Amino acid sequence: MKSTLTQQRRVGAMGYALSVAMILALWQYGSSQAIIPLLFPSPLSTLRTAMRLFDEGRLTIDVIASLRRIAIGFVIGSSAGIVLGVLMGSFRAVRIVFDPYVQFFRALPALAWIPAAMVWLGTGEESKIALLVYTTVFVVALNTMIGVGSVSANQIRAARCFGCSSWQVFLMVEAPATVPFMLTGMRLAMGNCFSTIVAAELLAPKNGLGYLIFSARTWMQTEFAFVGIVILGLLGMIVDRAFLFATRRLLQRFLPR
Amino acid sequence: MAIEPLPRHGDVPDGSIAVRDVSFGFGAGRPSVLDDVTFDVPSGEFFVLLGPSGCGKSTVLNLIAGFEQPTQGTILAGGRAVMGAARDRVVIFQDSDSLYGWLTVRDNVTFPLRVQGVATRERDERALAALRVVGLKGHEDKYPGELSGGMKQRTQLARALVLDAPILLMDEPFAALDAQTRSILQDELVQLSVTLRRTVLFITHDIGEAILLGDRVGIMRAGPGSSIKETIVVDLPRPRRRGSTEFGALYERIHQSISEEVQRALRREDSLL
Numbered sequence: 115m116k117s118t119l120t121q122q123r124r125v126g127a128m129g130y131a132l133s134v135a136m137i138l139a140l141w142q143y144g145s146s147q148a149i150i151p152l153l154f155p156s157p158l159s160t161l162r163t164a165m166r167l168f169d170e171g172r173l174t175i176d177v178i179a180s181l182r183r184i185a186i187g188f189v190i191g192s193s194a195g196i197v198l199g200v201l202m203g204s205f206r207a208v209r210i211v212f213d214p215y216v217q218f219f220r221a222l223p224a225l226a227w228i229p230a231a232m233v234w235l236g237t238g239e240e241s242k243i244a245l246l247v248y249t250t251v252f253v254v255a256l257n258t259m260i261g262v263g264s265v266s267a268n269q270i271r272a273a274r275c276f277g278c279s280s281w282q283v284f285l286m287v288e289a290p291a292t293v294p295f296m297l298t299g300m301r302l303a304m305g306n307c308f309s310t311i312v313a314a315e316l317l318a319p320k321n322g323l324g325y326l327i328f329s330a331r332t333w334m335q336t337e338f339a340f341v342g343i344v345i346l347g348l349l350g351m352i353v354d355r356a357f358l359f360a361t362r363r364l365l366q367r368f369l370p371r
Numbered sequence: 372m373a374i375e376p377l378p379r380h381g382d383v384p385d386g387s388i389a390v391r392d393v394s395f396g397f398g399a400g401r402p403s404v405l406d407d408v409t410f411d412v413p414s415g416e417f418f419v420l421l422g423p424s425g426c427g428k429s430t431v432l433n434l435i436a437g438f439e440q441p442t443q444g445t446i447l448a449g450g451r452a453v454m455g456a457a458r459d460r461v462v463i464f465q466d467s468d469s470l471y472g473w474l475t476v477r478d479n480v481t482f483p484l485r486v487q488g489v490a491t492r493e494r495d496e497r498a499l500a501a502l503r504v505v506g507l508k509g510h511e512d513k514y515p516g517e518l519s520g521g522m523k524q525r526t527q528l529a530r531a532l533v534l535d536a537p538i539l540l541m542d543e544p545f546a547a548l549d550a551q552t553r554s555i556l557q558d559e560l561v562q563l564s565v566t567l568r569r570t571v572l573f574i575t576h577d578i579g580e581a582i583l584l585g586d587r588v589g590i591m592r593a594g595p596g597s598s599i600k601e602t603i604v605v606d607l608p609r610p611r612r613r614g615s616t617e618f619g620a621l622y623e624r625i626h627q628s629i630s631e632e633v634q635r636a637l638r639r640e641d642s643l644l
Contacts, residue, residue: 268469271438274456276483276534286486290473 155337160344163337177345179321183239183314184307187246192300195251199258199299200292204284209259220252224310232317242314249310250303254296261295262288297361304357308350323349384459385449386537386570388412388435393444395430402595404430408444410589410599414537417564417571419581421625422591423633428574431591432542435572436462448538458483461531465543467523470515476502476526477511483534501529506559521552528560532567541573545580557583565609578625582618583611590628593636600632 141157148154155163167173202209202216224245235241265288273283315324323342330339389411396403404427412418420428433439435446437456446453448460461483462469470479480498489497502508505525515523524544531539545553561584564571575581581588582605590600603625607617 266468268464268466269471271436271456271462272464272469272530273482273486274438275436275458275461276486277458278486282486286482287471291471293473 152336155340160337160340164341164345167338167341173341173345176321176323176326176342177349179319179325180311180315180323180346181349183242183322184246184304184311187243188250188300188304188307190243191247191250191303192254194247195254195299195303196258196296198251199255199296200262202255203259203262203292204288212255216252216255219248220256224249224306225313228313228316237318241317242311242319245310245314246307249306250300253303253306254299257295257299257302258292261292264295265291294361297357301354301357301361304353305350308346308353312346384537385414386459387414387447387449388418388538388570388572389445389447390431390435391445391447393431393434393441393446395427395434395439395441395443403442404595404597405434405441406596406598408598410602412570412572414449414570415568417573417584417586419573419575419585419588420591421575421578421581421588421629422597423593423629423636424576426591426594426632427597428576428591429542432462432540432572432574435538436460436540458487458534459536460538460540461534461536463524463527463531463539463541463544465546467515467520467527470523470526470530472515475512475514476507476518476529479515479526480529480533483530487534497533498529501533504532504563505529519552520548521556524548524556528563537570539569539571541571543574543576546575546577553580560584561609561611578622578629579613581605581625582607582621583613588625590625590632593632601628603628 138157145154145156145159164173167176198212198216202212227245227248231241231245235244269287269291270283273287278286311322312324312327315322316328319325323346327339327342327346330336330342391409393405393408394403395405408431410418420431422428430439434441435448435453437453437460448457453460471482474482477495477498480501481494484494484497499508499511502511505528507522507525507529510518510522515526518526527544545556548556557580564584573581573584585605588603588605590603591597592600603621605621607615607621611618
């Protein structure tokens with residue numbers, strides 16, 4: 115008997131939960147084998163530390179600080195990336211000029227720019243946000259450019275048959291066609307931001323999850339590091355899922371049936 | 372299947388096409404695609420342009436549509452010179468990639484009306500009428516990605532009909548469909564063209580299709596530097612049966628003409644080697 119979608123979903127969810135439980139069990143076991151508990155905190159002690167930090171209010175401050183930097187860097191980088199991508203996709207001259215740089219910088223991680231950022235922009239918020247903008251703009255630009263190119267010649271010809279001016283072609287055909295590509299670029303960029311935030315928060319901040327992770331080194335509080343790691347990972351996952359959920363309706367029409 | 376005529380919006384204007392001494396090429400040093408093409412399509416006629424692959428049939432359509440400019444000669448549509456794409460000549464492409472994947476069937480069909488600034492209620496009414504005519508009623512909320520090849524071509528057709536353009540330019544619209552669907556759509560197109568009396572320029576390489584659909588068939592020479600070899604009137608009463616004797620006789624005649632062309636082209640290539 116073929117299983118229904120609900121049954122399949124239930125089995126999937128159970129498998130997911132089982133897998134997570136297994137990892138936690140492995141973690142617990144691994145940490146219990148550590149010669150010095152300090153070196154490898156158990157899941158339980160990590161959870162306890164997290165709750166303590168939360169009660170102190172520190173955890174909330176750190177989470178908000180990191181998310182704030184990511185949000186600002188992401189919005190600025192995405193806006194710039196979309197504009198750049200549209201221009202590169204629409205005008206051959208622009209593309210020829212910018213393409214080598216976009217490719218070059220996209221491959222170069224923000225981490226490499228930390229010393230330069232520190233010297234040029236100091237250790238305040240600007241340097242961290244600049245790194246996040248950097249890690250966002252090129253991947254969004256590239257995906258947007260590809261999106262503009264995805265518009266077929268016949269789609270534009272058809273629009274012209276219906277009396278579209280160049281501006282109408284842009285607004286009614288090219289822009290909507292590009293949206294799913296923009297969103298893909300933005301989703302990738304968001305992942306980059308979460309990877310980069312830790313490096314960015316090497317630049318002597320006073321708060322943030324990256325700061326939390328690194329501060330553990332100073333006082334040998336490995337639990338702090340683990341709290342930071344787990345929360346950062348969870349946040350990254352949640353934001354990514356939220357992004358996917360929000361864009362699913364828009365992207366779904368493009369998925370082949 | 373009963374076809375309801377599309378509601379009329381005023382008199383159907385002149386849909387005649389005149390192609391005079393048209394040549395087209397991609398520049399010096401490259402062989403010309405078309406050389407002195409001349410033919411006329413009176414308003415309301417179903418004209419089929421038939422020819423072997425690569426003879427430039429699609430180029431003729433692109434020139435009439437206004438997507439390209441001829442290097443020589445003139446093209447008139449509705450008595451006016453063709454200056455570029457315009458809403459009196461709507462194209463239906465072979466590959467339905469001209470549909471907009473992010474819009475539903477209904478929104479694809481109302482797109483031309485939105486461009487023209489038609490009010491919402493009238494837009495929806497005209498779109499639904501067009502969808503009924505092409506047999507897509509009930510599928511308005513689907514996306515092109517969910518449609519079969521035949522349904523996508525019907526959507527293109529509905530979209531083309533909704534602006535009441537006097538001229539329909541169809542570039543091998545059924546070539547990419549399976550034989551079954553192709554046959555069904557051919558029959559429906561015949562019924563439709565009888566009811567709507569638009570001017571249709573239909574490109575195909577399929578002789579049977581040409582005889583089934585066309586009032587007249589223009590046979591093109593093999594490329595490069597192609598032109599019209601001859602024009603044959605299809606004097607068979609409608610509905611036409613693919614199996615009838617007259618159909619077969621006409622098929623033979625046209626097939627002979629095209630084979631001559633293909634032979635000539637091969638001989639020409641041989642002589643160049």
